[in-house]
Amino acid sequence: MPVQPTLFVLSPVQPDTAVTRGPYTCLATNFRPKVGTMVLNVSTEQVSLSTDNAVLSPTQKTYFYAGFSNDKIHSCQLHNTFSNDNNNNDDVNNKKSDICPTVPPGDISSNFPPVNICTDLHPEKAQRNFFLLLMNGIRVVFTKTVAFSTLLTIRAVLF
Numbered sequence: 001m002p003v004q005p006t007l008f009v010l011s012p013v014q015p016d017t018a019v020t021r022g023p024y025t026c027l028a029t030n031f032r033p034k035v036g037t038m039v040l041n042v043s044t045e046q047v048s049l050s051t052d053n054a055v056l057s058p059t060q061k062t063y064f065y066a067g068f069s070n071d072k073i074h075s076c077q078l079h080n081t082f083s084n085d086n087n088n089n090d091d092v093n094n095k096k097s098d099i100c101p102t103v104p105p106g107d108i109s110s111n112f113p114p115v116n117i118c119t120d121l122h123p124e125k126a127q128r129n130f131f132l133l134l135m136n137g138i139r140v141v142f143t144k145t146v147a148f149s150t151l152l153t154i155r156a157v158l159f
Contacts, residue, residue, distance in 0.1 A: 009024070
């Protein structure tokens, strides 16, 4: 049974001023059948790519395929499904608010400001936080050990 793909036009992450830029990409996800032609609409021409090398998802039983181009991809098409490049500079602020939502603090207390997921969370500090948490856990275990040993020593001396 044929399944229509979901298409995404992706731009390189590097800024325009970078010396080397990664390729532009058209990502097709969750489609069947495997056989087909992906059409990339770049600057002034169309580039056709065969999807014979698409990868099968074992859980979803559908295929995934990425088409690459060094030129900017304006749109791509596969199995009569069409996708535009939605990365216009006019929509950057709107897209950022969709990608980086602000999470309210919840019902616990209104003393805390809302959290912006993109600017307020720092995954690069996760390892340091893990080690600090581990050290605090070791301190608690060590303190309990010393307290329990002290109690047993006092009991042995008194009784």
